[in-house]
Amino acid sequence: MRLQCVALFIAIAAIAPSAFSARPTALTIPLQGCVWHSGxxxxxxxPSLDESGWQHYALHQQVSQSHLWIRCHADLSPIVDFDEPALQVRLYAAYEVYVDGRLIGTFGNLQSGSFGMSLIQQWPLPRDLPHTSSIAIRSAWHFTSAIPFAPYPSLELRAGSEPSLRDRRSTVIVAEGERHLIPAICFCIVGILGLIVLGLWINEPGRRELLVLGINCVALPPIYLNYLGAAALLAYPASAYFIVWAVPAFLTNICRTVFFFQLAHRRVPFLIWALIALATAIHLITFAVAVLPPSPALWLDGLRSGPLGAISQFASVLESSAPFFAFMPWRRLSRRMRPLAALCMVWGVTMMLFFSVRFTSARVPGLPDLQSQWSNTVSDFEAIATLGVLVALLTLLSREQQQVARERAILAGELQAAQQVQQLLAPSTLDTLPGFRLAVAFHPVSEVGGDFYNCSILHGERQRIIIGDVSGKGAAAAMTAAVILGAAQRHEEESPAALLHHLNLVLANMHVSGFATCLCAEISSRCEVILANAGHLAPYCNGHELSILNGFPLGIVPEAEYAETTLQLSPGDSLTFFSDGVVEARNQAGELFGFDRAAAISTQTTESIASTIQAFGQEDDVTIVTLAL
Known part of the structure; x- marks a missing residue:
């Protein structure tokens, strides 16, 4: 008995699979017998419509009319006994579906042609189906191809039980999602890196290469998350799918290319701008297609997926060679720049390969469609290579920023020291003999200038004024000027000529490159003026240039001697001392301010004179000292 039971179980187990397989849970409706008609x-x-004037429906039908009908015939009798018989439709358009003249489902809006990206839909079927049923689809089209440049999903019709059709839909989501998962993950990481790069730019707003690189990186995740959302059949509008692709793709296309030239500190050539315009024009057209009504959108989208798409993709291939133009010639690149340039070239080659494969999908005669064969492989390669390049770029740029931060800290210390030197060159307080009025204006062209001045009171009720100008600019000139002023201290008893002789020896023994002009004036309480000049501009008295003896600038001839000029002034007279930045000011036409203009304004206040020079065109340090008796 037991043996009989075991034999019966084995027999049932053997028969059961064939019994279940003989009853399919879903059937695919072939499209070979389907026809279509515009309108x-x-x-x-x-169901009994005469279809003699209708055209055969091809697998990838090129749509040129915004409205058309598709009719198919199928034997649905094998599924009518299912508990939940249903029809599953996949179509890249808005539509209504009829079975034997009865409306069973609607997808999207037939008036506007708008529909969602949840392309696989299913509806219950009536149980009283005839042996052969007619399936009619009334459709409204908005797009002629998918994003970026690929045929839209072909029409698919399946009938079966609702659970089995839902399982198939889930299987499609998993399969399609796996294709886009690696790029989506890689470019989400790229987006995070982009936020870090934008943070670096906020700390250094002057580095525009960080700004464009950050925008490029942040704009990439929406593109690939958009692909992933469409693969997951999320129910968001197809127009939003187009826009979410077009806007970030437009930004990344521009920013990636501009980044190479910003990093190389070069202007983008006109030829590259022309390629950028051709490559990005397709994104603007894609945006327009998404917002236009169906009829003009179809016409424009036909151009986008045809000749304009081919031109755009070819321009993108050529545009991707930008880093080779930005960093050529290689031998002129600094050691710091060469690793960055090499990474940019790897990035450029990656994008050239990516766009070259995509270009083959533009239906160019004689060119095989490599996009349909290698799309997944090339997309994964592009994502992984781009992520690797950007991680390496960010590492190098971060190290560079750290180096810049260290250099800035050193520069800040030097600047603080320079400011201390500046206080020696341009003291805020002026020692003034009673009865005299002194005023000064000091305007260097950089943080620290080479002009210097000093006003001090000497024994015997004497007022000393020293004004000078060291050749050159910046910290080196300022340090030399500080040495000169330091050397002038504790020599109050020396005459102006003797003081210049001493300063000349000090500067000559320093063996510094360059020289310094210097004018020393002593004015007694009885308005007697003693002047000694080492190559400086003569002062002005009451608007007239004084005629005084002149000598060599300091630091040129160690044995140089300096003569003195003595003048007698009257109460109410004024003396004005200039540095050569006044007469050497130059306007936009290249005209010098000159001595005549300097004499004309010499009786004005110091700040008024300085303002006049700045408005005319200051090119050198400007120092003005006035003494009113």
């Missing part, structure tokens, strides 16, 4: 006539849903 919109509700009567075309009738």
């Amino acid at each position: 919109d006539n509700p009567e075309w849903s009738a």
